[in-house]
Amino acid sequence: MNGLLILALAMCLDAVAGEPRWLWSRAPHPAVLMGQAIGALDARWNREPSARAKGLFAIALLVIAAAAFGWMITQLGWVAEMIVTAILLAHRSLVSHVAAVAHGLRQSVAEGRRAISMIVSRDVSTSSSSQVTRAGIESLSENFSDGVIAPAFWFLIGGVPGILIYKVVNTADSMVGYLTPRHAxxxxxxxxxxxxLNWIPARLTGALIALVGGAVSQWHMIKSDARLHRSPNAGWPEAAMARALKIALAGPRSYHGQVEDLAWVNGRGRRDLNPTDIDTAVSMVWKTWGLVVGILGLLGFFICVF
Structure with a gap:
């Protein structure tokens, strides 16, 4: 079984099964184990002198361990590779969490705030329905890159070791990569x-969304919008989604009680958003997912046959 077909099957398994509670209530999820390892290294080594060098050594150790564990999994055969890869993808859980935001908003703004607070770090306690909607679409766009396309990309490059390396680095970034005094x-x-690791996948995700959303002709504007984002990578899928939906994303938001006046992405787009926009964005992501699976399946099939 070639890697293209293994990945296509893994993406389908993730889309069908998602994150089964019966399993992860009985066994620790790999992301939890990664988080525990990162937390232990942070607690033990994050101190002066040479905190940066210790952080570099810590991430190198995590990468080596992920590669070694990934190699062991490859020795178990393609079924094990497919299952582990499906576990490390997050498409079904992502769209489910974001769709829950739209469902919550249709009940009340408070319910929408509660749902979005589970997936974003910004302060949403006083957010309007439009702001909650915007946060949901931004999270969907960025995490489709981080949680689906990037892991899939690194599986194609390096197999199970490649996807495990990506996931442990991405988890480490989410835990210790913030520019706080403690982790700077x-x-x-x-x-x-x-x-x-996200440089190519983020731009690939943007291109795929633009293709599915009929915004390829606006690619030069997507590039300009992406550069306005504070992240070197997150702006690409967000900019593509903003252009595809003809809406404005990013802009001012609050973190820990402080309002940050961030630039708008597609600032001339519609800013008054509603739950239907989330539905449209989720549909866009599903179509993009389907395009990727279709391409992988076809290429994998032709490689098997010819």
């Missing part, structure tokens, strides 16, 4: 490596 030095290597 120790988390530097994790944040920079995560930027590198």
């Amino acid at each position: 030095e120790f988390g530097w290597a994790a944040a920079r490596l995560d930027d590198v």
